[in-house]
Structures are given as structure tokens and as C-alpha cells.
Amino acid sequence: MDERRDELIEAALQLFSTRSPEDVSIDDVAAKAGASRALVYHYFGGKNELYIAALGSAAKHLSVLLEPPTEGKPLERLRISLKRYFDFVESHAAGYTALLRGGPADRSGEAGEIVDGIRRLLLDRILHSLDVDVPPPILRITLRCWMATVETAGLDWLENRDVSRPDLERLLVDQLVVIMQISGRHDPGTGALFDRLAHEEMSH
Amino acid sequence: MDERRDELIEAALQLFSTRSPEDVSIDDVAAKAGASRALVYHYFGGKNELYIAALGSAAKHLSVLLEPPTEGKPLERLRISLKRYFDFVESHAAGYTALLRGGPADRSGEAGEIVDGIRRLLLDRILHSLDVDVPPPILRITLRCWMATVETAGLDWLENRDVSRPDLERLLVDQLVVIMQISGRHDPGTGALFDRLAHEEMSH
Missing domain, CATH: 1.10.10.60 (Homeodomain-like)
Known part of the structure; x- marks a missing residue:
């Protein structure tokens, strides 16, 4: 049954x-x-x-949705994943807001663990798709902060809806590019990764 | 008494x-x-x-700590506020982590309201110190996302402490500069604000 x-x-x-x-x-x-x-x-x-x-079921659904695309250049893969993330945000609007609003503060222990588990999974996925085993601290921080940026943008969008979803997705992609670049000036490993991705993006 | x-x-x-x-x-x-x-x-x-x-007492203490400096150029004011924020994070380490990562399952919505209240207050303060009354959506989103970035960096720092605090603070300042700049390309109002701040920063 x-x-x-x-x-x-x-x-x-x-x-x-x-x-x-x-x-x-x-x-x-x-x-x-x-x-x-x-x-x-x-x-x-x-x-x-x-x-x-x-x-737990929603978290599993999100983790399937966000299996990293294997085809395409870095920014195209990022755009696809971000669009899928916002599809999820839009179709789970109230639950997403209830869970993340106020930060993790309103979550009970178990719900918090599910949310934290998804964050860890997504960070690992991103690192894996970047061929990074053990991230330098600056890279780890930069990616975690960007993920928090995406969550916050998702909450703001559901609350205000005064920016179109495609515009917001483009803004978030552009933000990741520039923070990766600036983080690369703080850490050589992150800088080398940025250069490699930029090179991949330019090649055909 | x-x-x-x-x-x-x-x-x-x-x-x-x-x-x-x-x-x-x-x-x-x-x-x-x-x-x-x-x-x-x-x-x-x-x-x-x-x-x-x-x-509530800690929130009040933070709101006093983060009264915007009125002297100095924009980046200097930002550096001072960020340093004060991390002083707070460091001196309230366990509470900060417990509150923002999850915690007792019996936590009521009240804790969440205090956290949200502080976020709203800080956003209003930042906007006020930028002489912005009603922010364009892109600016509001950019600032909220950067505040989430600072919170996330604070949690990561308490958890890992593998980047020095001054280095982390510099990274966050640099990140705000580049995301404000890129957001300015998505919205004329944000762009004008960025140009004004850059001009203020350059002048003597």
C-alpha cells in the first residue's frame, strides 16, 4: 500500500x-x-x-531536479540548474517560504536537518561538477554564500514578484560570475578554477 | 529590580x-x-x-553596534560595520550558530521574528545610509542577498575558522562592490547609486 x-x-x-x-x-x-x-x-x-x-519527499524531488546537466558550457549548465531550482520554488511556494523565512530559525530539528542536508548535497554536486575534490576555504565560502543568495532571492521573489523570473535568474548567474572572479583574487586555487571555467566558456 | x-x-x-x-x-x-x-x-x-x-537583548545590542558610522567614505563605513558585525558573531558564537542553523525543536516563532526584525532593521539602515527611500527591486534583492552572504560567511567562519577574520571581511566587502556593480547593469537606479558611491569613494 x-x-x-x-x-x-x-x-x-x-x-x-x-x-x-x-x-x-x-x-x-x-x-x-x-x-x-x-x-x-x-x-x-x-x-x-x-x-x-x-x-523529505520535496527534498528528494529537488535533488533529482538538480542533478547537474553534463552537456554544455559552464554558464549554460548553471542557467539550466537555476531555472530548475526556480521551477521548484514556484511550484512549492508556500512550503518554501514557511521553511526558509526567518532563516532556519522557525524550523524544528528534523526539518532543519533536511534543509541542511539538501544544502550539503547541492554544494557537493557543484564541487563535483567543477572537478574539485577538496575546495579551498575561500571557494567553499563563496559557493555557500552564493547558495544563500539564491535562497534569499527565491524568498524575495515569492514575496514581491516585482522582478521577472528570467531577469532574476540572469542576475544570479551574473553575480556568481563576478564573485567567483573577485574570490579568485583572494585565493590562487579559486583563481585557477575561475580561469579554467572562463577558458571552457570561451572555447568552442 | x-x-x-x-x-x-x-x-x-x-x-x-x-x-x-x-x-x-x-x-x-x-x-x-x-x-x-x-x-x-x-x-x-x-x-x-x-x-x-x-x-531580544542580543538583537538590541547588535542594532546599537551597527548604527551606521557617519564619518568616512562608503567603503570605510562598510568595513567598520562589518568588523563590528563579526565582533558580535565571535562574542556570541554558540548562540549565533544555534539560532541560524537550527536548534531546540520547541523554539517558537518568536525567535524567528526577532531574527527577521533585525534583518529588516539592518536593510532599512543600509538603505538610509545610502540615501535611498524606496529601493528599486534589484537593489533590495542585491542587499538582502548580500546580508544572507554575510550571515552564511559568519556561520562558516565559526564552523571552520580556516580563513582569518580580516581576510573574510575583506572578501565580503569586495563581493558587495562587484555585485552592486553587476546589479547596476540590470537596473538603472542601482547603476546610478553605484556610480554615485564610486564617485564619493574616489573624491577627497
């Missing part, structure tokens, strides 16, 4: 995409999935477990 | 600076302040209230 469980999670995610977790009840999820309240309790025991399961 | 209350908060903050909130007990705070357990309960009712009071 795992299929039934998946349907309940899917119903919960759809509700969390437009309402914050505290505004979604077990009854809402049951009604949305055409299931009984008892069935939801049977699978999840309670609302918090359902929330954590839904969050 | 507000003085006594302040002493209890100060004791709590000192404990939170080296241990995460869940590892600090009411007894620890009482012992540190040379007070009775009953007095702590008298003033705060419980550990969560004490935690929120301590957090």
Missing part, C-alpha cells in the same frame, strides 16, 4: 504549496487525497510526521 | 555564547548569576521566555 502513502504525501505537498504548514490540517490532507482521517494517522501517526515526510 | 533581571539575561547570554540553548539549564543561569532558581522563574517564567529575552 505504499502507493496510498505516496498519494497522501502528494496531497499534503499540494496543500503546503499554497498554505503554510500550520494552516493545513490532517482533515484537509485526507479530504484532498479522498482518504479517511484514520488512514493518514495509520501511515504518519500525526501531523508533524506527515510534514517531515512531505518535506 | 530591573538590574537583577539584566544580570540574569547577561548570565544567560554568556552561557549561550559557548553552549547551544538546549545545553543551558535554568540552574546554570542561576548559578552563573549568583541567583536562586526561583528568581529566574520569577522574572522569566521558564526557559523559553528566558531564551527569548536573551535573544
Whole structure:
């Protein structure tokens, strides 16, 4: 009956995409999935477990979406990944905001671990796609900060929507290029990586 | 007896600076302040209230620390504020990490509101010191993202300490300069602001 469980999670995610977790009840999820309240309790025991399961499912979905493109030049791969990230942000709007707004401060321990896990996974993915095993500190910091920039831009976009998504995505790509370049002036390893990527970008 | 209350908060903050909130007990705070357990309960009712009071006090301290310097050129003012921010990060290490990375599962929304309040205050301060009333969206996003960058760099520094603080502060200043510049290419208002700041920086 795992299929039934998946349907309940899917119903919960759809509700969390437009309402914050505290505004979604077990009854809402049951009604949305055409299931009984008892069935939801049977699978999840309670609302918090359902929330954590839904969050884990969304995190898995994001990690699949963000499997690094293997084709194309560096900036094209970056553009594709960023577009996929914002597709995710847009389709999980309320949940994304509820989870990240106020920084990690509103998250319970488990939810925080899922978010931190995704961040670590994405950082590892980025480093892997750059052929970097152990990043120099400046590179690690620069990439972590840029990821925080993307999260913050995602929250701001959902809140204000006064910049178009394509414009925002272009801004974030441009920002990464210039911060990688300036970080390269603070650290030779990061500088060599920037030069290699720039060279790859220019070649045909 | 507000003085006594302040002493209890100060004791709590000192404990939170080296241990995460869940590892600090009411007894620890009482012992540190040379007070009775009953007095702590008298003033705060419980550990969560004490935690929120301590957090509010730290937030107030940070907001005073970060009153914008009025003297000096733009980059010098930025350097001073960033140094003060990292002084705060360093002296509130454990609390800063616990708050921004996650922490006790029973943390209420109040902590999140304090963090968001500080972010809004700092953004308003930055805009005010730039003589900007209503920021163009691109400028607002750029500044919010850079503030997230500073928070993330603070967390990374406390976790790894493999870059010196002055080096990290210089990196963050340089990053702000280049992202303001590139954002200026996406938005005329931000571009005009960047040009004005650059001009101010060059003049004597």
C-alpha cells in the first residue's frame, strides 16, 4: 500500500504549496487525497510526521531536479540548474517560504536537518561538477554564500514578484560570475578554477 | 529590580555564547548569576521566555553596534560595520550558530521574528545610509542577498575558522562592490547609486 502513502504525501505537498504548514490540517490532507482521517494517522501517526515526510519527499524531488546537466558550457549548465531550482520554488511556494523565512530559525530539528542536508548535497554536486575534490576555504565560502543568495532571492521573489523570473535568474548567474572572479583574487586555487571555467566558456 | 533581571539575561547570554540553548539549564543561569532558581522563574517564567529575552537583548545590542558610522567614505563605513558585525558573531558564537542553523525543536516563532526584525532593521539602515527611500527591486534583492552572504560567511567562519577574520571581511566587502556593480547593469537606479558611491569613494 505504499502507493496510498505516496498519494497522501502528494496531497499534503499540494496543500503546503499554497498554505503554510500550520494552516493545513490532517482533515484537509485526507479530504484532498479522498482518504479517511484514520488512514493518514495509520501511515504518519500525526501531523508533524506527515510534514517531515512531505518535506523529505520535496527534498528528494529537488535533488533529482538538480542533478547537474553534463552537456554544455559552464554558464549554460548553471542557467539550466537555476531555472530548475526556480521551477521548484514556484511550484512549492508556500512550503518554501514557511521553511526558509526567518532563516532556519522557525524550523524544528528534523526539518532543519533536511534543509541542511539538501544544502550539503547541492554544494557537493557543484564541487563535483567543477572537478574539485577538496575546495579551498575561500571557494567553499563563496559557493555557500552564493547558495544563500539564491535562497534569499527565491524568498524575495515569492514575496514581491516585482522582478521577472528570467531577469532574476540572469542576475544570479551574473553575480556568481563576478564573485567567483573577485574570490579568485583572494585565493590562487579559486583563481585557477575561475580561469579554467572562463577558458571552457570561451572555447568552442 | 530591573538590574537583577539584566544580570540574569547577561548570565544567560554568556552561557549561550559557548553552549547551544538546549545545553543551558535554568540552574546554570542561576548559578552563573549568583541567583536562586526561583528568581529566574520569577522574572522569566521558564526557559523559553528566558531564551527569548536573551535573544531580544542580543538583537538590541547588535542594532546599537551597527548604527551606521557617519564619518568616512562608503567603503570605510562598510568595513567598520562589518568588523563590528563579526565582533558580535565571535562574542556570541554558540548562540549565533544555534539560532541560524537550527536548534531546540520547541523554539517558537518568536525567535524567528526577532531574527527577521533585525534583518529588516539592518536593510532599512543600509538603505538610509545610502540615501535611498524606496529601493528599486534589484537593489533590495542585491542587499538582502548580500546580508544572507554575510550571515552564511559568519556561520562558516565559526564552523571552520580556516580563513582569518580580516581576510573574510575583506572578501565580503569586495563581493558587495562587484555585485552592486553587476546589479547596476540590470537596473538603472542601482547603476546610478553605484556610480554615485564610486564617485564619493574616489573624491577627497
